[in-house]
Amino acid sequence: xxxxxEPAVSMQGITKxxxxxxxxxxxxxxxxxxxxxxLLGENGAGKTTLSHVLTGLYHPDEGRIFLYGGRxxxxxxxxxxxxxxxxxxxxxxxxxxxxVAENLVLGDRRGEGRHFHINxxxxxxxxxxxxxxxxxxxxxxxxxxxxxVGEQQRVEILSALYREARVLILDEPxxxxxxxEADTLFVTLRQIASEGRTVIFISHKLHEVMAxxxxxxxxxxxxxxATVATAEATPHSLAALMVGRDIEVVSRPARASSESPAVxxxxxxxxxxxxxxxxxxxxxxxxxxxEVVAVAxxxxxxxxxxxxxxAGLRPCTKGSVRVDxxxxxxxxxxxxxxxxxxxxxxxxxxxxxxxxxxxxxxxxLRSFRDSSRGPLLRLRLLRANAEEAIRAFDxxxxxxDMETDYLSGGNLQKVVIAREFSEKMKVLVxxxxxxxxxxxxxxxxxxxxxxxxxxxxxxxxxxxxxxxxLALSDRIVVMYEGRLSEVENRDSIEEIGLRMAGGEPDxxxxxx
Amino acid sequence: MNNSLLVVLIASGVxxxxxxxxxxxGELLAERSGVLxxxxxxxMLVGAVMGFWTVERLHTNTAIALAAAVLVAAVMGAxxxxxxxxLVITLRASQIVSGLALxxxxxxxxxxxxxxxxxxLADQPAVHTFKAVFPASMQRWPVIGPIVFGQNVLVYxxxxxxxxxxxxxxxxxxxxxxxxVGESPAAADTMGINVTAYRYAHTVAGGAFAGVxxxxxxxxxxxxxxxxITGGAGWIAxxxxxxxxxxxxxxxVGAYFFGALxxxxxxxxxxxxxxxxxxxxxxxxxYVMTIVVLVVVSSGTARSxxxxxxxxxxxxxxxxx
Numbered sequence: 142x143x144x145x146x147e148p149a150v151s152m153q154g155i156t157k158x159x160x161x162x163x164x165x166x167x168x169x170x171x172x173x174x175x176x177x178x179x180l181l182g183e184n185g186a187g188k189t190t191l192s193h194v195l196t197g198l199y200h201p202d203e204g205r206i207f208l209y210g211g212r213x214x215x216x217x218x219x220x221x222x223x224x225x226x227x228x229x230x231x232x233x234x235x236x237x238x239x240x241v242a243e244n245l246v247l248g249d250r251r252g253e254g255r256h257f258h259i260n261x262x263x264x265x266x267x268x269x270x271x272x273x274x275x276x277x278x279x280x281x282x283x284x285x286x287x288x289x290v291g292e293q294q295r296v297e298i299l300s301a302l303y304r305e306a307r308v309l310i311l312d313e314p315x316x317x318x319x320x321x322e323a324d325t326l327f328v329t330l331r332q333i334a335s336e337g338r339t340v341i342f343i344s345h346k347l348h349e350v351m352a353x354x355x356x357x358x359x360x361x362x363x364x365x366x367a368t369v370a371t372a373e374a375t376p377h378s379l380a381a382l383m384v385g386r387d388i389e390v391v392s393r394p395a396r397a398s399s400e401s402p403a404v405x406x407x408x409x410x411x412x413x414x415x416x417x418x419x420x421x422x423x424x425x426x427x428x429x430x431x432e433v434v435a436v437a438x439x440x441x442x443x444x445x446x447x448x449x450x451x452a453g454l455r456p457c458t459k460g461s462v463r464v465d466x467x468x469x470x471x472x473x474x475x476x477x478x479x480x481x482x483x484x485x486x487x488x489x490x491x492x493x494x495x496x497x498x499x500x501x502x503x504x505x506l507r508s509f510r511d512s513s514r515g516p517l518l519r520l521r522l523l524r525a526n527a528e529e530a531i532r533a534f535d536x537x538x539x540x541x542d543m544e545t546d547y548l549s550g551g552n553l554q555k556v557v558i559a560r561e562f563s564e565k566m567k568v569l570v571x572x573x574x575x576x577x578x579x580x581x582x583x584x585x586x587x588x589x590x591x592x593x594x595x596x597x598x599x600x601x602x603x604x605x606x607x608x609x610x611l612a613l614s615d616r617i618v619v620m621y622e623g624r625l626s627e628v629e630n631r632d633s634i635e636e637i638g639l640r641m642a643g644g645e646p647d648x649x650x651x652x653x
Numbered sequence: 654m655n656n657s658l659l660v661v662l663i664a665s666g667v668x669x670x671x672x673x674x675x676x677x678x679g680e681l682l683a684e685r686s687g688v689l690x691x692x693x694x695x696x697m698l699v700g701a702v703m704g705f706w707t708v709e710r711l712h713t714n715t716a717i718a719l720a721a722a723v724l725v726a727a728v729m730g731a732x733x734x735x736x737x738x739x740l741v742i743t744l745r746a747s748q749i750v751s752g753l754a755l756x757x758x759x760x761x762x763x764x765x766x767x768x769x770x771x772x773x774l775a776d777q778p779a780v781h782t783f784k785a786v787f788p789a790s791m792q793r794w795p796v797i798g799p800i801v802f803g804q805n806v807l808v809y810x811x812x813x814x815x816x817x818x819x820x821x822x823x824x825x826x827x828x829x830x831x832x833x834v835g836e837s838p839a840a841a842d843t844m845g846i847n848v849t850a851y852r853y854a855h856t857v858a859g860g861a862f863a864g865v866x867x868x869x870x871x872x873x874x875x876x877x878x879x880x881x882i883t884g885g886a887g888w889i890a891x892x893x894x895x896x897x898x899x900x901x902x903x904x905x906v907g908a909y910f911f912g913a914l915x916x917x918x919x920x921x922x923x924x925x926x927x928x929x930x931x932x933x934x935x936x937x938x939x940y941v942m943t944i945v946v947l948v949v950v951s952s953g954t955a956r957s958x959x960x961x962x963x964x965x966x967x968x969x970x971x972x973x974x
Contacts, residue, residue: 198971222845223845230843234844235840236836237836238963243829246829247829247846248830248845248846254826257825257826259824260824
């Protein structure tokens with residue numbers, strides 16, 4: 142195939158500012174026809190912003206966009222879709238209560254959806270055919286809410302193909318997939334690109350970028366640093382570009398802790414998810430003092446619900462949680478904290494903190510009763526405590542009265558950790574504690590988790606990040622469809638991946 | 654046979670249920686687009702008074718006067734709803750607060766009473782009223798005579814509306830679009846559907862339906878005007894939408910059920926059957942309904958189990974950092 146004269150996408154000098162942040166600073170980006178082009182960078186490097194500019198969700202402050210040599214200006218995502226630019230968002234843009242077919246017909250102006258009287262059933266055979274051709278099997282008459290997260294992603298990709306997208310952008314598509322599913326996705330993406338379309342693959346994971354892309358553009362702090370052919374790059378050279386310095390990998394020495402006493406005993410716990418159907422189905426697990434136990438698993442398999450059930454935020458419909466042998470009152474967050482459970486929630490801004498309150502108030506949320514005199518709060522004491530925490534946990538803030546709203550993600554997480562690290566803490570439940578943080582903040586959070594373990598706390602780490610799990614944990618369990626299975630060989634990514642997809646190492650391979 | 658309690662109850666249930674049906678259909682349109690309008694009662698009251706005013710003041714033949722009255726009622730309801738739409742869609746005010754404010758503003762102690770009294774409409778018989786369409790001989794047919802052929806034209810139009818709205822929502826492109834706007838405005842926006850336009854259109858259309866509902870009361874059911882004439886029918890209509898799981902065909906069933914309930918007390922009285930405090934029950938019904946509605950719409954789990962549009966009550970802001 143000879144390379145066409147014009148690149149499929151050419152973005153020149155794109156600048157996009159948000160209050161206080163330059164998300165894109167004169168970024169130049171080019172993707173050719175028929176290639177998989179990776180956009181690599183840390184969280185906050187500007188990858189998503191750049192893609193939102195390309196798909197018409199944001200208007201760039203400066204810069205020009207060309208598609209196949211022609212200048213375009215997108216006022217809305219609709220304009221971009223009409224020009225053949227489709228995006229698979231990190232948070233899917235699907236209507237849960239619609240069927241797959243209805244979602245495809247929605248907003249479609251070329252096919253079935255152009256009629257006034259529509260019949261979504263008419264596209265079902267077309268959807269099946271597309272699904273077979275691109276290895277994206279999905280039942281077109283199923284409702285989206287019935288589908289797994291991986292299947293929903295397939296619907297998003299099918300939707301783009303149905304709309305005859307020429308440029309397909311995927312934002313961190315593998316974060317919701319098992320390693321096997323990710324490999325299948327890569328085959329699909331290669332196939333889409335080989336048909337003369339362009340795939341832009343956004344990721345911060347080096348091995349994925351190496352596996353799937355033809356070329357890589359590295360973004361750092363809003364600037365495009367370089368575009369290199371993947372064949373000529375190494376993971377090491379890309380990492381150096383992406384981070385700008387060497388990363389110190391925090392990891393703990395393996396040590397046996399089977400002697401130490403169990404601090405957290407979860408026995409046959411069942412809990413309902415937000416839809417009212419069981420999300421945690423008979424989970425039993427033990428965490429010993431000084432041990433880090435990691436729960437791996439794809440989003441939507443009950444990790445969040447399990448963490449909430451242990452922390453008392455979600456009532457257990459069955460089963461018990463014990464800390465140091467003492468039964469924790471079911472569904473009572475205060476009792477859970479009092480018995481020694483510290484909790485770093487997945488959603489640090491909504492659940493973890495109250496963004497409009499000051500740092501001092503947020504730090505005192507767990508201990509108002511200890512820092513009040515009668516009905517009155519001892520504000521001076523709260524402020525002094527906060528100043529101490531700001532120093533001890535190195536929180537970058539103007540002072541204890543600063544609203545947490547103004548803190549960066551890493552500093553927000555430090556406030557949560559500072560609050561949960563009390564003298565009472567015997568168990569720390571940390572759900573996705575480093576999601577969305579920059580590398581330096583990730584290091585800090587990891588250090589605190591390991592420090593907690595060293596001081597005898599049992600740490601339960603629930604995470605989707607396998608690298609994090611491998612670096613920190615003593616034991617790994619995998620959660621799949623509400624149930625746990627223990628990983629026998631802690632260092633085997635293959636086994637973890639297999640269990641994340643619901644398989645067993647002993648059983649025959651999936652799909653045979 | 655046509656005088657048996659059951660036939661009379663169903664026949665008057667259809668008649669009394671028609672304003673409820675119009676109001677519920679209007680509320681359903683707004684809610685399917687994600688806009689909760691608790692101002693139905695207020696919009697009905699304004700529709701009722703202005704519809705009545707039109708027939709009283711317009712000196713022309715009956716058909717034209719009545720058509721004009723229904724039109725005026727619809728326009729008044731739509732105007733009221735557009736206030737709500739502007740507040741909650743453009744200014745993103747709380748839908749519950751805005752709707753309640755609308756009902757209080759237009760309510761029995763507010764705009765509608767002021768208009769009625771200022772225009773001297775109280776204690777006057779209606780000059781023109783809606784009457785049964787079919788000849789008396791057909792109305793004497795057993796059972797279906799009073800129930801099907803004993804109704805006025807507004808009843809038959811409401812049946813057309815039920816079928817039309819059902820087809821619109823389930824079979825047409827704009828219907829699919831409005832459902833997506835009510836379920837997931839972010840998805841709809843990404844697919845190029847104008848969330849704001851769809852919400853405005855359906856809220857305002859819903860207001861027009863509520864206006865007609867009010868007009869139905871003063872022009873067909875109690876051919877006169879008194880302050881607060883709707884007597885809480887707007888609240889029942891909002892509750893109906895929930896009990897009908899946001900489906901137009903079930904709104905019809907529910908509306909006639911509540912209509913029959915309304916007719917029950919006078920019918921029993923006429924037959925010298927005493928059920929004691931039944932009257933109290935029917936009188937308290939709107940208020941009980943109101944409480945039920947507010948509880949249901951403010952409880953997330955109850956809503957999603959009943960099948961409420963997922964984005965009901967939420968303003969849509971396009972994702973910006």
